[in-house]
Amino acid sequence: MSAKIVLDKVTRRFDTGRASLDVLGGVSLEVEDGEFVAIVGPSGAGKSTLMKIVSGFDKPSSGAVLVDGQPLAKPGPKGVVISQHGSVFPWLTVRENLMFGLTALPADERARTADHYAALVGLEGFEHSYPRELSGGMVKRVEIARALAVKPEILYMDEPFSALDALMNLKMRNELLRILAVERHTVVLITHDVEEALYLADRVLVLSPRPATIQATFEIHEPHPRRLSTPVLQQMKDTILAELGVTEEPHELRQMA
Numbered sequence: 137m138s139a140k141i142v143l144d145k146v147t148r149r150f151d152t153g154r155a156s157l158d159v160l161g162g163v164s165l166e167v168e169d170g171e172f173v174a175i176v177g178p179s180g181a182g183k184s185t186l187m188k189i190v191s192g193f194d195k196p197s198s199g200a201v202l203v204d205g206q207p208l209a210k211p212g213p214k215g216v217v218i219s220q221h222g223s224v225f226p227w228l229t230v231r232e233n234l235m236f237g238l239t240a241l242p243a244d245e246r247a248r249t250a251d252h253y254a255a256l257v258g259l260e261g262f263e264h265s266y267p268r269e270l271s272g273g274m275v276k277r278v279e280i281a282r283a284l285a286v287k288p289e290i291l292y293m294d295e296p297f298s299a300l301d302a303l304m305n306l307k308m309r310n311e312l313l314r315i316l317a318v319e320r321h322t323v324v325l326i327t328h329d330v331e332e333a334l335y336l337a338d339r340v341l342v343l344s345p346r347p348a349t350i351q352a353t354f355e356i357h358e359p360h361p362r363r364l365s366t367p368v369l370q371q372m373k374d375t376i377l378a379e380l381g382v383t384e385e386p387h388e389l390r391q392m393a
């Protein structure tokens with residue numbers, strides 16, 4: 137069976153008047169159905185650019201993006217993006233936010249579906265609250281629930297928890313894993329946080345500096361819940377940090393992509 141998502145030699149160049157910037161230098165990757173792939177890279181490497189391309193919000197300068205074997209020309213109904221900026225509507229209640237994308241359903245089913253996903257993310261009892269009445273973590277849960285309510289096949293997550301404080305960030309990682317255990321999705325996570333990637337993903341891809349390519353790939357076979365202090369994950373973290381140029385020599389765990 138072919139992969140859920142395929143990127144084939146994707147490049148992206150920005151031409152800004154006199155200058156041009158090669159941001160992606162030929163990114164190739166495959167994401168299997170149901171797989172959780174994290175992409176880490178240094179600041180400015182082109183992570184957000186890659187996320188826009190893989191989710192269909194931007195087009196590559198050359199190369200191809202396929203979802204289920206079909207070229208992706210624009211954001212498709214199969215995927216939903218969750219970003220650090222958040223996108224809940226402040227003037228709508230939790231339930232109304234969750235009902236927003238469910239226009240195809242009859243009204244009572246929309247409300248039932250909204251309440252189901254509110255409960256799934258631990259917001260039972262807050263269906264009639266407005267975002268301003270919730271904590272930052274609760275608003276993030278509304279966003280996740282809203283993304284899940286439309287039953288996307290793919291979740292694209294761009295630094296989803298980076299605007300949260302450290303404790304809430306850790307809590308949301310576990311929430312996400314708990315939800316994914318109930319409703320399996322294909323996930324592409326883009327993050328600068330190596331520990332977040334190691335905690336969550338089945339596979340971690342490391343981007344090179346600009347023009348970015350996939351520099352190294354790490355398969356993670358540790359079961360959830362993971363402890364980042366286990367020797368294998370600790371060693372992977374050291375190796376990835378070395379790949380990113382933050383610490384010394386890469387370890388032999390590295391496999392070239």
Ligand SMILES: Nc1ncnc2c1ncn2[C@@H]1O[C@H](COP(=O)(O)OP(=O)(O)OP(=O)(O)O)[C@@H](O)[C@H]1O
Pocket residue numbers: 150151152157159177178179180181182183184185186328
């Ligand atoms: N629309 C655009 N036009 C021109 N240049 C752009 C555009 N979008 C991004 N860039 C440039 O591409 C480079 C990569 O940007 P991008 O936001 O993808 O990096 P990033 O890895 O997500 O960075 P960070 O981790 O700091 O958020 C930057 O130098 C940025 O200035």
